[in-house]
Amino acid sequence: MSSGAAAAAAIAWIDGPGGGRWGAPGQLSVPLSERGLSLADGLFETVLVEGGRPHLLEAHLQRWCRGATVLGLPPPPGLERLLALAAEAISRSGIHTGALRLNWSRGDGGRGLDLPAAGAARFWLQLSPCRPSFHPVRVIISRLERRNASSAISGCKTFAYGASVLARREACEAGQDDALLLSTAGGLCCGTTANLLVRHGERWLTPPLASGCLAGVMRAQALALGLAQEASEAIEPAQLQAGALLLNSLGCRPIQSLAAQELGAVPEAEPFWRQLLGAG
DSSP: OOSSTGGGSOEEEEOOTTTOEEEOTTTOOOOTTBHHHHHOOEEEEEEEEETTEESSHHHHHHHHHHHHHHHTOOOOOOHHHHHHHHHHHHHHHOOSSEEEEEEEEOOBOOSSSSOOSSOOOEEEEEEEEOOOBOOOEEEEEEEEEEEOTTOGGGGSOBSOOHHHHHHHHHHHHTTOSEEEEEETTSSEEEESSSEEEEEETTEEEEOOGGGTOOOOHHHHHHHHTTSEEEOSSOOOGGGGGGOEEEEETTEEEEEEEETTEEOSOOOOOHHHHHHHHHTO
């Protein structure tokens, strides 16, 4: 597809009889009996597409599979199928830099929480134009929401993002860009959609998974490279003064201020993020 306004339009695909359907996100639909819609009973991954290819797809798939095990879902689609669908989405849309969202739901079910007696999981995806973000952000610490350190769901990237939506709204109403969430176990845990890293000497510290933070793909890259380590104690707000980042697959944003108070250091984020991306 040639460049231009049409090339930048998001594209979606949903599995179904005959091999699935392609269309604009607003044209495709799921049944009202879909448990992902009614109960947030499903998982998703957001994969960076840059240079016309998905990055760290295998790592995303591994986390997707771990989450499916926790929720008791069948394994999601495999790497070969995902690569083929991603390539077709890129070709059809002309989007060479974007966010590829992969959705895996329990599928159709009746009223209530009990699992359906039979049925098939449902898979759909969406590719949208999006560029990695490295802009500094102004944050608050949410007074409304905390990450549950004792919940197995906290370790899964489920459809249930109501707490993050509420915390982000809280930040916007305070004239800020984002919110940090505390852990029920104490200390800072994460941002609304990103892992938290704070500067500690020559390395970065990140809250442990026991805090209830999500096992982010880029967080795992930083740990594997020895550029970050899990904190052995709770990370307190005062530690942000040495420099802090909000890290995910779609960017790395320095924290510029906390509750409208400027922090002492705003680290350069993109080279660090590119290092993590290139090591995948």
